[in-house]
Amino acid sequence: MIELKGITWDHPRGFNPLQASAKRYWRERGIRVAWQKRTLKDFGDTSVDTLAQNFDLLVIDHPHMGSVAAAGSVVNLANHLSAAEIALFAQQSVGPSFGSYHYNKGLWALPVDAACQTAAFRPDLLPAAAFPATWPQVIGLAEYLRAKNQWIGAALCATDCNCIFLTLSAQGGNPVAQTGEELIPLEAGLAVLQLMKEL
The missing domain is CATH 3.40.190.10 (Periplasmic binding protein-like II)
Incomplete structure (x- = not known):
């Protein structure tokens, strides 16, 4: 057997x-x-x-x-x-x-589950019409909520931080390089880190 x-x-x-x-x-x-x-x-x-x-x-x-x-x-x-x-x-x-x-x-593997970068909200706290569509709108919403002692949440354990960084880099037109010394341009990487900090 x-x-x-x-x-x-x-x-x-x-x-x-x-x-x-x-x-x-x-x-x-x-x-x-x-x-x-x-x-x-x-x-x-x-x-x-x-x-x-x-x-x-x-x-x-x-x-x-x-x-x-x-x-x-x-x-x-x-x-x-x-x-x-x-x-x-x-x-x-x-x-x-x-x-x-x-x-x-x-x-090297097959996807059997998808832990995707996605957004969710509580409609009792945020009407659908106020749902942000751009990163500046997300940052604006975060600032607005902070003033009311409310928060935007993001998963930020080490693996999650890596996934968020890679996702934001790709969304910004800088997917991580498969070869070479530089994974993404320095300025692009710094911009992504700044956005993550603001979140």
Whole structure:
């Protein structure tokens, strides 16, 4: 009997579907998959190389693709999936999230969940007509709310800060370079950091 060990993050959204699919995989293929959980913080911070030494299947986060490709700790899925399968995964992914798993001509993971940079608001506190559409409007709203002892919130653990920085850089016309010494132009990076500080 084949038994595989997998690791995901400790949230019903990240664990329950895998548990259900493992039962079906056992019935249909006779292969057991035992899923374990790690905290959301560890999900973003634990080395993929370390996980790959201890587990057969990994649910990992997209910011790790560069280090994963360099270390060779996981297989390049582009060598194991057909063009039709890859196209289907791309079509069924949220927004452009599928592209975040491509790096250096490899496909290092598949999107099974989308933790997207998105906005949300309470309509009882902010009417839809007042919802900001530009960054200057967001900053203006933040200043207005601060004066009323209310706040705009943003996820700012280390991994979230990295994702916000990359997203704002790309939105500003400076996506992070795949090669070279400079990831983004210095002035553009400073402008993004200033915007993050203002938020």
